Amino acid sequence: MNTILNKTIAEVVSDDISTASVFKKYNLDFCCGGGISLASACKKHDINPSDLINDLESNHQKSDVPNLNFKDWDITFLVDYIVNVHHKYVAENLDIIDEFAQKVAKVHGDHSPEVIKIAELYQKIAAELVPHMQKEERILFPAIKALVANKNSEFPFGSVEGPIHMMEHEHEVVGVYAKEIIALSNHFEAPEWACNTYKALYFKLDEFINDLFQHIHLENNILFNKVKALS
Ligand SMILES: [Fe+2]
Ligand SMILES: [Fe+2]
Structure with missing residues (x-):
């Protein structure tokens, strides 16, 4: 299983804040309700996991400005x-x-x-x-x-x-x-x-x-x- 699916939404957003817009597109809560894994969120909201992963990957490729790395x-x-x-x-x-x-x-x-x-x-x-x-x-x-x-x-x-x-x-x-x-x-x-x-x-x-x-x-x-x- 793709390891990113085992991460929580909050973890993915904390690693790369630009993914917030991808989660927003799927109406997935990344702040208060961000504690669930991507796999569980896809299941709960009837989202095709590969669509979400594709969007997260293309989001990563298109960001041409360095993201603010708040975690550091x-x-x-x-x-x-x-x-x-x-x-x-x-x-x-x-x-x-x-x-x-x-x-x-x-x-x-x-x-x-x-x-x-x-x-x-x-x-x-x-x-x-x-x-x-x-x-x-x-x-x-x-x-x-x-x-x-x-x-x-x-x-x-x-x-x-x-x-x-x-x-x-x-x-x-x-x-x-x-x-x-x-x-x-x-x-x-x-x-x-x-x-x-x-x-x-x-x-x-x-x-x-x-x-x-x-x-x-x-x-x-x-x-x-x-x-x-x-x-
Ligand atoms: Fe505040
Ligand atoms: Fe506050």
């Missing part, structure tokens, strides 16, 4: 990257997308009730994500950096596992909401008659949720694993 980064640099890239993206886009979602829900909600539900789910994500990122930036990440700087220092909350577990749980909550938005929006496929705000909403939601899944992947599968290995 040191913990402090990875934390700074997550904050400067992903937390910043959320902070800069959260309100704009909310405005689009509210407007589309108000104008088109009567004949497309799913846009009302999408606006509600988006607000639930925002309500979770803002305090979540604050906890990471103000408490967990500085504590992780202190732990790296002085490996003998005590983690301020007893064990590092507790706060990490809490963050993982919160990731799962927003992940569920995000997947509901993907389904309700028919994978961000705006109807033919959609106005520009509608199209812009789906375009931005697609971008936002991609960023969110990548953000969660970096924390769950790379950062937190590295930190757990320290203690």
Whole structure:
């Protein structure tokens, strides 16, 4: 059996982040649900394993820019990257997308009730994500950096596992909401008659949720694993 099929989705994405787009094409979750093997995922979602392998291989061949090898980064640099890239993206886009979602829900909600539900789910994500990122930036990440700087220092909350577990749980909550938005929006496929705000909403939601899944992947599968290995 092809050995790549025995790897988990999370492992394949951790080895080569560009494969995230291949898994997205097959609607395979690579962050919260990335713990299953490719073989099991193919079976569960009725995917031909050779199609998936072919796509993964051709993806590898066509990437002409070096991939960022997050797994080899040191913990402090990875934390700074997550904050400067992903937390910043959320902070800069959260309100704009909310405005689009509210407007589309108000104008088109009567004949497309799913846009009302999408606006509600988006607000639930925002309500979770803002305090979540604050906890990471103000408490967990500085504590992780202190732990790296002085490996003998005590983690301020007893064990590092507790706060990490809490963050993982919160990731799962927003992940569920995000997947509901993907389904309700028919994978961000705006109807033919959609106005520009509608199209812009789906375009931005697609971008936002991609960023969110990548953000969660970096924390769950790379950062937190590295930190757990320290203690
Ligand atoms: Fe984060
Ligand atoms: Fe997080």
